Amino acid sequence: MNPLFEEDNSTRIVGKRYKLVNQLGVGGFGQSFLAQDLHLPGCPRCVVKRLLAKTHDPKHLKTARRLFDTEARVLYQLGKHDQIPTLYAHFEENQEFYLVQEFIEGEPLTWQIVKGKPWAEERVIALIYDILEIMAFVHQQNVIHRDIKPANLIRRQKDNRLVLIDFGAVKQVSLQMADPDSEIADSTIAVGTHGYISNEQLAGKPRFCSDVYAIGMVGIQALTGVLPKQLDEDAATGELDWRVHAPNVSPEFAEVLDHMVYYDFRDRFPTAVEALEALQNLPPRLLALVEASKAADADSAEQAKSMVLETDSTQREMGTTNLTGDMVATYPQAETLMYGEEISSVHAVDQKQGGQKSGWSMLKGQGFKWLEKFPGRGVALVSGLAIAGVAVLLNKPNLVQNPVQKPSEAPKVPSRSSLKGSVTPKPSVSPSTLPLSPEQKTATLLKEAERLRQQKQYQQALNHYKQVIQLQPNNAQAYWGQCESLNGLKQPDAAVVACNDALDLNPDYAEALWSKGKALRQQEQILEALRLFEEATVLKPDFAAAWLDWGSALQEVGRSVEAIDALDQAIALNRNSAEAWSIRGAALWNLGRFDQAISSLDKALQIQPNATNARALRQQAREELGY
Incomplete structure (x- = not known):
């Protein structure tokens, strides 16, 4: 685990004023933390980002410092827009680089754009319109975002407006800091996310129309309910064959989307401004529906x-x-x-x-x-x-x-x-x-089944899931609920069958993969379980339970280093998991890192004082150190 965020992090202060409260995320480019500004009345919340640096060579640090200052000035300028977080400060401390930004309270679009649940066309138009309005400002500042995706679009709680976060330009700085010996020019570094990144950006040559491509992909994902990486290409043209998933889309809006996501950047709208103009020229009947959709939010x-x-x-x-x-x-x-x-x-x-x-x-x-x-x-x-x-x-x-x-x-x-x-x-x-419709009856039964399962009333839950399936045989969630309930009843053979039914309906159902992995683990098929846990985290990176079980299974087969990495992810998503802290302590014990093991086990016991395994292992670690 990074020393910046050990268990005593509640006392960690950077920049002599920013108290780190909780880790929000960690990745290849650095870490982000929820923090408090101790110098302002009421200690308001903010976000502190620490950029990754793998070298402290003076020559390379000088280059990194120059890049960091340049990009920070860009972020200061962009922060003048109401829908882009304000950059409060940037500083260097102990040869580490930090950004302090406005904390945006709200929900990422990943929570709203759900696989298999397509949006109405007018709602998608309103969404793209809002994103393009922000990006028109960004492009007019001569800046390319480089990483537009649902996770970087926050629906702000106070006014329901979209906020664009996490500019890829800062990731570019992080890459230079991580690989300072590279002779590659700044503009050739590829930053972005698979599925939303255009061909020219993947080749390290991003353009304004690369952002237009990413926005178009977000719109297609919302309109179709299909993940971008799962869209096929037209064999004849090489273009995305997305319309098959949205048969009722209006031809006018479909044409705009096509022009946003053409493979060749020369065929796309050159900037967000031109794409915005195309939306504004949609037929009045569509624009009227869009206004209604905006009001609906x-x-x-x-x-x-x-x-x-x-x-x-x-x-x-x-x-x-x-x-x-x-x-x-x-x-x-x-x-x-x-x-x-x-x-x-x-x-x-x-x-x-x-x-x-x-x-x-x-x-x-x-x-x-x-x-x-x-x-x-x-x-x-x-x-x-x-x-x-x-x-x-x-x-x-x-x-x-x-x-x-x-x-x-x-x-x-x-x-x-x-x-x-x-x-x-x-x-x-x-x-x-009035009698309930079949859809209402199914929804009511499924809601009750979920409640019973969460209360560990597994047999009653199974009865409800069975009724849901009788009404709606293609309900993947009901099959998964059966699988998870059967896991709770220690019936792994039947659980595997139920999970397979769910996966037949939805092969990328992360929860079903995770539950099947748990059933296989009960059957002592540990290696296959490991594969499924890992696949679940790839499909759903914020799936804390899958990270936990993956880390636990890795530790079970003696792969303690990998286990710690997985458990750190689980803890980053849920810091109150006593089980994750306890297993992490065991993994650190196996590696002979007794001080860190004690620290993790202390955290587990703080959350769950009756965790006897953690208490016994901590005592062994203390004895090993002569306490």
Whole structure:
């Protein structure tokens, strides 16, 4: 483990003011820490990054210092943008280089862009638009990011806006510091992430359009639910054959994406500015949906509603709209509409041609349908859903009459005058009495199965998973839940079968690989288990449990050095794992590093005082050192 972040790290202070609180990440380019600025009132949080250096030769340090200062000036300039973290300080200490940046509280897009769960087209357009707006500023500063990917895009908690982090230019400095004897010029160093890195950048010759390529790949991943590295190429053209995974994408947006990810950089948009202009020239019907999608990500329903709704006191009670032209009413959360049910788009109405068209809307799971003609009026869009003007319901279930109707029986749209003084009708059917749809029943059963499994009620959980599979035979999560429950019941043979079923449906299911590895380990097939644990961490690098089991299995076969590396990853992701600290202590003991072993075991006992194995091993280590 790096000496900068040993167990006494809570007292570690760098730059004479930044107290390191917790390790956020570690990689080939260095480490990042959550820290507190002790010189400011309230000791606000920040991020401290320590860049990797493998040499302390004065000549090489001089070169590294020059590169570091140059890139720090670039980051200071970029930090003037609200959606790029501010660089607070950069300094050198004990021949190590540090950056101090603004801490962004939020979720990385890796938590939101999930494999197998494609986004709606309008949401993807809004996402790419937001990223390109940031990158247009970056490119205008003559800077190439070099490492755009979901993990480097944070959805900021306070305002739901995207923030771009982790510029590859600093990684370039780290590479120079790590390999100071290299004669390769700065511009030829390849920085990036497989799947998002373009051909010319892989060859060490990044351009502005290399960032455009990466943004396009993020968009395709969100649109298709497929990881970039799993996309095939067209045998005839050599271009990515991504459209097969998004058959309903509009041809206009698909064309923009194609121009962002062409193999030859000369065919792409040269910078983010040109790509942004192409998005702005999409058909109005798409842009209207994008605006609705943006509003759907707003902080509150009132904030989104106030954008376009024009209501009087009666309309606010009834949730009606009186729109003209291309005006759009938007709401950020589907659950504000009807009984918390999810809402999906059925048909978006284009009112431009004479205003005589009609639109459908559907509240999924409850069977509510509305159809109405709007002579000369616009359409309300709710999270991309086309709704007749008065069908917008603000948590007012008692406003709904005849919840399940045929289109011909749809209610008439009342006029503004007829609403005044009217009495609110009561529903003829209570929402709680409506039958659950198969999808709702499956989701409810799966949620209960997960709860039972987490509470170690494995047999009951198995019964629920079985019901899910009867309703939905292709539910990989249910098969994995069966596997994990059977592991808990010490039935590894059956667990392997269940995990294989999950992997047949989803070969890259990291959790299923991990659970199968645990079953094989119970069967004493340790080498095969090791392979599966490692594969799970490759597919899901933030999978702390897989790192832990991989480290534990490595230690079991005597590969203590590798075990420590894996356990360090597990601890970086979950510092409160007594098991990880304890096994790490055992690995250090095997290597004769007794002082460090005692330190790790002390940490394990601090978290779990009743860890008898850790206590016994610590006592042996203390005796070995003559304590």
